[in-house]
Amino acid sequence: MLRFTQEADDALRIVWLLAQSEEVQDAGTLAQTAGIAPRFALKILRKLREGGIVASKKGSTGGYVLARPTGEITVLQVLELIEGPLYINRCLEEGYVCSRMGVQTGRCVVHRLFSDLSRQLSAQLSAITLEELARRDAAYIRDQCSE
Amino acid sequence: MLRFTQEADDALRIVWLLAQSEEVQDAGTLAQTAGIAPRFALKILRKLREGGIVASKKGSTGGYVLARPTGEITVLQVLELIEGPLYINRCLEEGYVCSRMGVQTGRCVVHRLFSDLSRQLSAQLSAITLEELARRDAAYIRDQCSE
DNA sequence: TTTATTGTATACCTTTTTGGTACAAATTTA
DNA sequence: TAAATTTGTACCAAAAAGGTATACAATAAA
Numbered sequence: 398m399l400r401f402t403q404e405a406d407d408a409l410r411i412v413w414l415l416a417q418s419e420e421v422q423d424a425g426t427l428a429q430t431a432g433i434a435p436r437f438a439l440k441i442l443r444k445l446r447e448g449g450i451v452a453s454k455k456g457s458t459g460g461y462v463l464a465r466p467t468g469e470i471t472v473l474q475v476l477e478l479i480e481g482p483l484y485i486n487r488c489l490e491e492g493y494v495c496s497r498m499g500v501q502t503g504r505c506v507v508h509r510l511f512s513d514l515s516r517q518l519s520a521q522l523s524a525i526t527l528e529e530l531a532r533r534d535a536a537y538i539r540d541q542c543s544e
Numbered sequence: 545m546l547r548f549t550q551e552a553d554d555a556l557r558i559v560w561l562l563a564q565s566e567e568v569q570d571a572g573t574l575a576q577t578a579g580i581a582p583r584f585a586l587k588i589l590r591k592l593r594e595g596g597i598v599a600s601k602k603g604s605t606g607g608y609v610l611a612r613p614t615g616e617i618t619v620l621q622v623l624e625l626i627e628g629p630l631y632i633n634r635c636l637e638e639g640y641v642c643s644r645m646g647v648q649t650g651r652c653v654v655h656r657l658f659s660d661l662s663r664q665l666s667a668q669l670s671a672i673t674l675e676e677l678a679r680r681d682a683a684y685i686r687d688q689c690s691e
Numbered sequence: 692t693t694t695a696t697t698g699t700a701t702a703c704c705t706t707t708t709t710g711g712t713a714c715a716a717a718t719t720t721a
Numbered sequence: 722t723a724a725a726t727t728t729g730t731a732c733c734a735a736a737a738a739g740g741t742a743t744a745c746a747a748t749a750a751a
Contacts, residue, residue, distance in 0.1 A: 398549060398627050398628070398708080398709095399546060399547065399548050399627060399630060399632065400546065400631070400632065400633060400634060401546050401632060401633050401658070402545060402546075402737090402738065402739085403634065403738075403739065404738080404739075405546075406633060406634070406635070406654060406658075409654050409657075410644070410654055413653060413654065423696090423697070423698095424697075424698075425697090431644060432644035434739085434740060434741085436740070436741060436742085437739070437740055437741085439698075439699085440739095440740085442698085443698085443699070443700085446698095446699095453697090453698065453699095454697090454698090454748085455696090455697060455698055455699095455746085455747050455748045455749085456696070456697065456698090456747070456748030456749045456750085457694095457695065457696045457697065457748065457749045457750060458696085458697090458748085458749065458750085459696075459697050459698065459747090459748070459749085460697080460698090461698095472657070476546075480545050480546060481545070483546060484547070485546065485547065485548060486547060486548050486553060487547060487550065487553070488553070497557070497578060497579035506560060506677055506680070506681045507553065507556050507557055507560065509680075509684065510556075510619070510672070510677065510680075511548070511553075514665070514668065514669075517668075518661070518665065521661065521664075522661075525657070530653055530657065533653070533656075533657075534653045537656065545737080545738090549708090549709065549710085550709075550710065551709075551710075570725090570726070570727090571726080571727075572726090581710085581711060581712090583711065583712055583713085584710070584711055584712090586727080586728085587710095587711080589727085590727090590728070590729080593727095593728095600726095600727065600728090601718095601719085601726090601727085602717075602718040602719055602726065602727050602728080603718055603719025603720055603725075603726060603727080604718090604719060604720045604721070604723095604724060604725040604726055605719075605720060605721090605725085605726080606718080606719070606720090606725080606726045606727055607726080607727085608727090692751100693750105693751085694749100694750090694751080695748105695749095695750085695751095696747105696748085696749085696750100697746100697747085697748080697749100698745100698746080698747075698748095699744100699745075699746070699747090700743100700744085700745080700746095701742100701743090701744090701745105702741100702742085702743085702744105703740105703741080703742075703743095704739105704740085704741075704742095705738100705739085705740080705741095706737100706738085706739080706740100707736105707737085707738075707739095708735105708736085708737075708738085709734100709735085709736075709737085710733105710734090710735080710736095711732105711733085711734085711735100712731100712732080712733075712734100713730100713731085713732080713733095714729105714730090714731090714732105715728100715729090715730095716727105716728075716729080716730105717726100717727080717728070717729095718725100718726080718727075718728090719724100719725085719726080719727095720723100720724090720725085720726095721722100721723085721724080721725100
C-alpha cells in the first residue's frame with residue numbers, strides 16, 4: 398500500500414525528540430511524549446543504537462542521546478535503518494529475479510519507472526538532515542505567527 | 545515497508561500491454577504475457593473495469609481494451625485504483641486522528657514532512673500518462689541501439 | 692554492598708494485509 | 722446448443738507488522 402511502517406514513523410519521532418535537547422532522555426519519557434508503547438520504543442531504540450544513530454547510557458540516570466550532530470543524521474538513514482533499503486517495488490530488490498516483460502533485455506518499462514522514482518525519493522530523503530528539519534520547523538512556526 | 549503491492553505492479557503491466565495494441569486481448573493471454581496468475585489477473589481486471597480504465601467485452605471472442613486513450617490514463621490513476629489513495633504515511637489518511645507531538649496545533653514536523661513528500665510523489669505519478677511512458681520507452685530503446 | 696533504575700536480548704502472540712483460489716452464473720459467438 | 726469468455730462472491734493461506742512477556746545484565750546512588 399506504499400506506506401512507511403508505524404515503526405519507521407515512531408523512530409523518526411524519537412530521533413526528533415532527541416534532537417530537540419542535548420540532555421539524556423530515558424526510554425520511558427521518550428515513549429510517552431512521542432505516544433509510543435513503551436516496550437515498542439525500546440525495540441526501536443535498540444535498532445537506532447545498533448545503527449549508530451543513538452548512544453545509550455545505562456544505570457539509574459541512564460537514557461539516550463544522539464550519537465552524531467543533527468547535521469549528520471538524515472531522514473533516509475533513520476528510515477532505512479528501520480525498514481531496510483528503500484525500494485519502492487519488489488523488482489528493485491537486491492538479487493530479485495524477474496522473468497517478465499523484457500527484463501532479460503533490460504527493457505522492462507515498469508522496472509525502469511519504479512527504479513527512477515525510487516532513486517528520486519531516496520535522493521530527497523537523504524538531503525534532509527535533522528538540522529534541516531529543525532530549520533523547516535522554525536520557518537513554519539515563524540510563518541504561522543506572522544499571519 | 546514502503547512498497548507498492550504486487551497487485552499494483554501487475555495492474556500497471558496489464559494496462560501497459562493493453563496500451564501496446566488496439567485489439568481486444570483476453571484475460572488468459574494478458575496474464576500469461578505479463579506473468580501473472582490467471583485468476584489474479586481477473587481480479588485486477590475487474591477493478592480496472594470498475595474504475596473505468598479498461599472496457600470489457602463478454603462472450604467467446606471477448607476480452608479487454610483500454611477504455612480511454614493512452615494520453616488520458618495516468619500511472620497514478622492505475623495505482624490508486626488498486627491501492628486506494630496514495631498516502632505515504634498513516635497520519636495522512638482521511639479522518640485519521642493523531643494525538644501526538646503538536647498535531648493539535650498543526651505543528652507536527654513528521655506529519656508535514658510526510659505530507660510534502662506524499663504530495664510530490666502524487667504530482668510526479670499523475671504527470672506520467674501511458675502515452676508518456678511509451679515515449680520514454682521508445683527513447684530508451686533508441687538510446688540503447690545507438691551505442 | 693545492596694537496591695532501584697535502566698538497558699539488552701530473545702521469543703512469542705495477535706491482527707492486518709496481501710496474494711491467490713474456488714465455483715457458479717451470465718454472456719456472446721460459432 | 723456448445724464452447725469460450727467475462728462476472729461476482731466468497732473464501733483461504735501465507736506473510737508482514739505491531740506489540741507484549743520474560744528473563745537478564747549493567748550502572749549509579751543510597
